[in-house]
Amino acid sequence: MPNQFFLTPIGFLKGVGPDRAVLLEKELGIKTFGDLLYHFPFRYADRSRYYKVKEITPDLPYVQLRGTITSLNVVGNKPPLRLVGTFKDDSGTMELLWFQGVKWMQKLLQTKTEYVIFGKPTVFNKKLNIVHPEIEIVSPENVLLQSSLQAVYNTTEKLKMKFLDSRSIQRLQQTLSKQLPPVLPETLSDELIEDLKMLSLREALQQIHFPENLQQLQKAEFRLKFEELFYNQLRLLMQKLVRTEKYSGRKFSVIGEHFNNFYKHKLPFQLTNAQKRVIKEIRTDTGTGKQMNRLLQGDVGSGKTLVAYMCMLISMDNGYQNAIMAPTEILAQQHYRTISKLADGSGVSVALLTGSTKSAERKRILQGISDGSIHILIGTHALIENDVQFKNPGLVVIDEQHRFGVEQRSRLWSKNSEVPHVLVMTATPIPRTLAMTLYGDLDVSVIDELPPGRKPVTTVHRFDSSRIRVFGFLKEQIAKGRQIYIVYPLIEESETMDYKDLTDGYDAITREFPRPEYHVSMVHGKMKPAEKEFEMQRFIKGETHIMVATTVIEVGVDVPNASVMVIESAERFGLSQLHQLRGRVGRGAEQSYCILMTGHKLSKEAKLRIDTMVETNDGFRIAETDLRLRGAGDIQGTQQSGILEMKIADIARDVHILQAARNKALDILTDDPHLAKSKNERMRSKLMELMKAIGNWGRVS
Ligand code: ADP
Numbered sequence: 001m002p003n004q005f006f007l008t009p010i011g012f013l014k015g016v017g018p019d020r021a022v023l024l025e026k027e028l029g030i031k032t033f034g035d036l037l038y039h040f041p042f043r044y045a046d047r048s049r050y051y052k053v054k055e056i057t058p059d060l061p062y063v064q065l066r067g068t069i070t071s072l073n074v075v076g077n078k079p080p081l082r083l084v085g086t087f088k089d090d091s092g093t094m095e096l097l098w099f100q101g102v103k104w105m106q107k108l109l110q111t112k113t114e115y116v117i118f119g120k121p122t123v124f125n126k127k128l129n130i131v132h133p134e135i136e137i138v139s140p141e142n143v144l145l146q147s148s149l150q151a152v153y154n155t156t157e158k159l160k161m162k163f164l165d166s167r168s169i170q171r172l173q174q175t176l177s178k179q180l181p182p183v184l185p186e187t188l189s190d191e192l193i194e195d196l197k198m199l200s201l202r203e204a205l206q207q208i209h210f211p212e213n214l215q216q217l218q219k220a221e222f223r224l225k226f227e228e229l230f231y232n233q234l235r236l237l238m239q240k241l242v243r244t245e246k247y248s249g250r251k252f253s254v255i256g257e258h259f260n261n262f263y264k265h266k267l268p269f270q271l272t273n274a275q276k277r278v279i280k281e282i283r284t285d286t287g288t289g290k291q292m293n294r295l296l297q298g299d300v301g302s303g304k305t306l307v308a309y310m311c312m313l314i315s316m317d318n319g320y321q322n323a324i325m326a327p328t329e330i331l332a333q334q335h336y337r338t339i340s341k342l343a344d345g346s347g348v349s350v351a352l353l354t355g356s357t358k359s360a361e362r363k364r365i366l367q368g369i370s371d372g373s374i375h376i377l378i379g380t381h382a383l384i385e386n387d388v389q390f391k392n393p394g395l396v397v398i399d400e401q402h403r404f405g406v407e408q409r410s411r412l413w414s415k416n417s418e419v420p421h422v423l424v425m426t427a428t429p430i431p432r433t434l435a436m437t438l439y440g441d442l443d444v445s446v447i448d449e450l451p452p453g454r455k456p457v458t459t460v461h462r463f464d465s466s467r468i469r470v471f472g473f474l475k476e477q478i479a480k481g482r483q484i485y486i487v488y489p490l491i492e493e494s495e496t497m498d499y500k501d502l503t504d505g506y507d508a509i510t511r512e513f514p515r516p517e518y519h520v521s522m523v524h525g526k527m528k529p530a531e532k533e534f535e536m537q538r539f540i541k542g543e544t545h546i547m548v549a550t551t552v553i554e555v556g557v558d559v560p561n562a563s564v565m566v567i568e569s570a571e572r573f574g575l576s577q578l579h580q581l582r583g584r585v586g587r588g589a590e591q592s593y594c595i596l597m598t599g600h601k602l603s604k605e606a607k608l609r610i611d612t613m614v615e616t617n618d619g620f621r622i623a624e625t626d627l628r629l630r631g632a633g634d635i636q637g638t639q640q641s642g643i644l645e646m647k648i649a650d651i652a653r654d655v656h657i658l659q660a661a662r663n664k665a666l667d668i669l670t671d672d673p674h675l676a677k678s679k680n681e682r683m684r685s686k687l688m689e690l691m692k693a694i695g696n697w698g699r700v701s
């Protein structure tokens with residue numbers, strides 16, 4: 001229920017005025033009182049004490065001092081000018097510096113007046129100083145603002161130029177806070193608020209900006225974070241509920257010849273316990289008559305493809321067709337080879353449809369799909385084109401889901417009036433919290449066990465300067481009959497710079513590894529699919545020793561004899577990408593190696609990424625670190641999820657709150673699936689509002 005107070009234009013707030021209103025909107029998206037209230041502090045500064053000048057060292061965080069300015073001088077005679085003030089208290093003197101608003105500050109500041117200043121000590125020109133301190137005259141009114149925990153707000157350079165720094169925003173918050181209506185409409189049910197002993201919305205909004213003490217602040221944070229996460233979960237779980245009510249699914253009621261024959265006669269090894277468990281989960285799910293939407297997580301090489309195939313066999317046993325959608329042509333081809341091998345001699349008919357399928361072949365495949373004679377169709381985006389019409393689709397497997405948007409996934413659906421089950425496979429482990437917020441409407445299965453006998457990949461970090469020794473090591477490995485990947489970064493397939501890196505690299509490698517003793521392949525994004533395929537094939541067949549490539553080999557490519565992965569300019573890759581690449585080796589029985597090459601100069605973050613890779617092979621741990629380093633916003637797939645709109649919750653850190661929110665949302669929906677009970681009325685209307693804002697919520701994702 002939109003509240004009038006919240007919707008009041010920000011220009012009506014005392015101290016804002018038309019110019020500032022425009023700026024606040026442009027810079028921070030603050031249009032209304034509500035927007036300002038929900039512009040939360042990004043941290044709190046401790047202003048419970050005053051420091052003395054003689055105590056100040058450059059490694060202190062923000063400090064507060066009290067004293068006078070004894071001199072003010074503009075330094076320099078043409079821009080950039082700077083204003084240098086000498087600040088004095090009873091223990092000594094230090095410098096204050098301004099590089100912006102020099103003239104203005106010079107006019108504004110007075111000597112002999114007592115000021116409170118607040119800022120971060122730094123060293124400039126070998127002198128200790130505070131640059132652009134917050135500064136104000138000591139007065140009873142200002143002292144009031146100084147509770148021990150001071151909110152610090154994000155602002156921008158433009159806002160600061162108009163004197164809307166953190167402190168001014170705090171003042172606006174104070175004005176607004178005094179005007180808050182005595183009762184704000186609640187957004188959570190009374191029951192829920194009582195249950196979790198939460199602050200009311202009004203109290204929370206006040207405490208978050210002006211905390212009385214740490215405890216109250218923590219309570220306010222909990223209330224606001226909980227609310228954000230709760231509605232995220234309620235929405236996802238509601239979506240799932242709507243979907244199961246709207247669509248009925250295929251019921252896989254029997255296990256028949258296809259599955260049994262394969263299991264008894266063709267399965268070349270024992271399934272791992274994790275594989276067995278997941279097959280059982282899927283089998284149960286697809287047997288209910290409700291449509292399955294399941295995310296299958298498992299590290300590279302954990303045997304997801306096999307699980308998917310066995311589930312397709314169950315689907316076929318019930319008379320249905322299947323599809324596998326892969327993000328790249330190479331992967332589609334590889335799935336095609338793998339699946340064809342598994343299906344060999346069993347009467348299962350498998351076809352491959354990609355952008356480069358010839359038109360006669362394409363026609364034949366489309367025919368087979370619509371008359372039901374093709375049982376498994378493997379392909380790329382080509383599968384979601386309109387003329388691909390399955391007679392009887394039972395299970396759709398989507399590999400490496402993060403490359404397909406929700407939009408594309410739903411297109412796969414809408415063409416069929418009858419809804420197949422969907423299994424989304426990902427080899428990029430997603431931290432539990434992220435999975436819950438991104439795919440909270442999917443069920444999740446995890447293969448957390450590698451097939452036996454795998455040796456963990458040994459990972460090392462080498463600087464470019466030890467390249468000669470690295471080459472020596474590669475030669476030893478080749479002499480032992482192994483094959484090698486050397487990967488170059490290619491952030492955008494079109495970046496000519498990177499392309500040059502790659503070809504230069506290729507030239508250097510062929511010089512170091514000359515024919516006829518050595519053979520080197522190269523694959524990159526600018527090649528035609530047929531050329532790529534040809535080069536890949538040479539490597540897969542063992543005709544070449546080294547594969548020089550860009551990240552096109554990132555996902556899924558399976559060459560068990562390749563045992564060394566060299567990653568050039570490893571500092572330019574993200575963690576999950578590095579982990580993906582490493583997963584290309586360690587697939588055979590031999591000890592495998594991953595060599596991360598970098599220059600000597602590394603940023604702190606790059607160093608942390610490299611160290612993490614050297615330390616662990618655990619994909620989930622790597623994913624957690626990745627999430628913490630990059631934040632949720634940068635992780636693929638989060639764009640559509642609403643995570644980006646989260647104002648206060650941080651899914652990398654607020655794991656417990658998220659879990660609590662999900663549990664509560666589940667409890668409430670179990671008790672009242674349509675939120676029809678009057679005690680849930682508030683939550684129902686808030687949810688409707690949210691869903692309307694997000695749009696398309698009824699669509700299957
Ligand atoms: P993923 O798709 O999870 O990366 P794959 O399904 O491609 O993994 O399996 C990797 C390799 O492990 C394949 O060569 C596959 O045949 C093999 N494999 C799968 N399951 C098992 C198992 N239970 N025991 C031994 N090898 C297995």
Ligand code: MG
Binds near residue numbers: 301304305556
């Ligand atoms: Mg795979």
